[in-house]
Amino acid sequence: MNSEKTIENTINTAQDLAQYLLRPLAIGNRTISNRMVLAPMAGLGHIAFRQLVTQFSGFGLLFTGMCPAKAVPHENPGISHVFSWRPEELDHTVCQIFGAEPETMARAARRIEAEKFFGVDLNFGCSVAAICKKGCGAALLKTPDKAIDIVSAVRKAVSCPVFVKFRTGWQDDHSFPVTMARAFERAGADALTFHPRVAPDRRSRRPMWELIGKVQDAVTIPVFGNGNLFAPEHGIKMIRETGCQGLSIGRMAVAQPWIFAQWTKSFTPEPSIYMKTALDMARLLSTHYEDRFALKMFKKFAPYFCANFKFSNAILKSMIRAENMNELCDNIRHLLDPPPQTLRLPNINLFI
Numbered sequence: 633m634n635s636e637k638t639i640e641n642t643i644n645t646a647q648d649l650a651q652y653l654l655r656p657l658a659i660g661n662r663t664i665s666n667r668m669v670l671a672p673m674a675g676l677g678h679i680a681f682r683q684l685v686t687q688f689s690g691f692g693l694l695f696t697g698m699c700p701a702k703a704v705p706h707e708n709p710g711i712s713h714v715f716s717w718r719p720e721e722l723d724h725t726v727c728q729i730f731g732a733e734p735e736t737m738a739r740a741a742r743r744i745e746a747e748k749f750f751g752v753d754l755n756f757g758c759s760v761a762a763i764c765k766k767g768c769g770a771a772l773l774k775t776p777d778k779a780i781d782i783v784s785a786v787r788k789a790v791s792c793p794v795f796v797k798f799r800t801g802w803q804d805d806h807s808f809p810v811t812m813a814r815a816f817e818r819a820g821a822d823a824l825t826f827h828p829r830v831a832p833d834r835r836s837r838r839p840m841w842e843l844i845g846k847v848q849d850a851v852t853i854p855v856f857g858n859g860n861l862f863a864p865e866h867g868i869k870m871i872r873e874t875g876c877q878g879l880s881i882g883r884m885a886v887a888q889p890w891i892f893a894q895w896t897k898s899f900t901p902e903p904s905i906y907m908k909t910a911l912d913m914a915r916l917l918s919t920h921y922e923d924r925f926a927l928k929m930f931k932k933f934a935p936y937f938c939a940n941f942k943f944s945n946a947i948l949k950s951m952i953r954a955e956n957m958n959e960l961c962d963n964i965r966h967l968l969d970p971p972p973q974t975l976r977l978p979n980i981n982l983f984i
Contacts, residue, residue: 640871646864649871650896657692657854657877660793660822662750664724666692668867668892671825671858671882672728672753672797674698674760675932679716680916685885686721687912690893692878694725698755698763701731704740709747713925717747726795728753732767734778734785741786741794751793751822754782759799759831770831773801773812780815787820797825797858804830806843813847813855825856825880845874856880862977864895886936887978889913907968910937910951911961918957926957939978947972948982 643652653668670677670685672695682694699707699715704727707715717725727744729752731737741752756779758769765771772779779798786794796816801808813824828843839859848855857876861867862884870876885891889909893899913933917926931952938948947967954960 640875643868643871645868646895647898649864649868650898652871653692653867653879653896659751659795659854661791662793664692666690666892666896667856667878668896669693669856669878669880670695670885670892671880672697672726672755673882673886674758675929676883676886676936677728678714678920678929679718680913680920680926680929681886681889681933682721682725683718683916683920684909684913685889685892688890688893688899690890690896690899692724693750694721695753696725696727698728698730698758698769699740701729701736701740704729705743707743713921716920717749722748722750724750726751726753726793728755728797730755730758730763730768731782732772732778734781737782738785738789741790745790745792749792751795752786752790753795753797753825754786754821756796756798757825757827757831764831770799770802773798773808773831776812776815779812780819783816783819783821793822794820795823795825796821797827799827800830800840800843802831806840806846809843810846810850813851817851817853821853823854823856823878824851825858826876827858829859841870841874844870844876848875848877854878858882862980867895883936883983884978886933887939887983903971903974906937906940906971906974907964910964910968913937914957914961914964923957927954927960930957930960935982935984936978939980939982940974941979942973942975944975944979944982 669692674697677697709716727749729740744752756772763769826847828840844857854877856878857870858880938944941947951963
């Protein structure tokens with residue numbers, strides 16, 4: 633850790649950040665060559681979006697959206713909306729599952745390993761009411777012993793890397809995430825993704841980055857910092873202030889799917905990238921899903937993507953006023969050619 637700290641303190645520029653993010657990182661029995669990863673996102677991290685991000689590259693790992701652990705053992709990837717993948721992405725994709733019982737999560741993890749995913753991610757972070765009412769997601773932080781038992785059961789079930797995504801808890805107790813991080817490591821987690829907000833907040837208050845540093849200092853496994861990483865200067869600041877060993881990018885990656893290539897490969901987007909990317913997203917959704925569901929998924933993607941524009945709300949409303957994917961593509965061409973004026977940082981009011 634001391635050598636890591638020394639390196640982190642030398643990160644001052646975007647070039648320094650890229651060099652750091654491109655340093656290999658061991659996660660369990662595997663190694664990744666890039667420390668910037670896609671965060672798991674329900675309804676957003678589906679097969680089509682992962683393929684879109686892959687077209688730009690620049691990431692270390694991709695994560696699926698939440699998959700229900702009860703369904704995974706017998707799920708058919710040919711028809712599933714969430715448990716589906718392209719064979720070529722398996723060696724760099726982690727499948728996230730949610731559930732409330734250790735054995736249920738362990739059974740799902742066995743299927744995930746059998747399919748040859750890079751690893752399995754346990755969701756202890758989702759604070760959506762429908763998930764928490766089932767005792768899943770962030771609700772498990774109310775029953776720490778059960779959360780720890782889940783990690784232990786999954787660790788015993790698989791040999792692939794085990795990740796845990798978690799929040800601060802349900803109240804402003806700054807010692808709680810440190811205690812949980814240590815317990816997760818003892819139970820067998822190989823890496824942690826930490827979002828430093830309490831569950832009831834969702835995203836209404838700024839993330840407490842200082843807690844990321846406390847969590848990383850408490851464990852020997854990698855911690856991926858998550859929350860409000862919108863520009864390279866934010867990545868520099870998070871790594872310098874917290875010592876986290878990687879960055880987990882969520883909704884900003886939906887707004888700008890090229891962000892990984894931009895931060896790690898010096899990719900420079902042209903103004904035309906907005907129309908091209910929106911049309912590519914529509915095309916990929918239509919490739920993987922039937923028209924009605926493809927349109928529904930694009931409408932989930934659109935608020936984050938339209939947050940890039942100065943008149944984001946008006947563009948969003950006009951873009952999603954479509955009855956089918958053909959109408960949607962016509963709207964995209966009409967609204968984004970020529971490219972509308974963009975903002976330096978996206979309109980986070982649309983980061984719902």
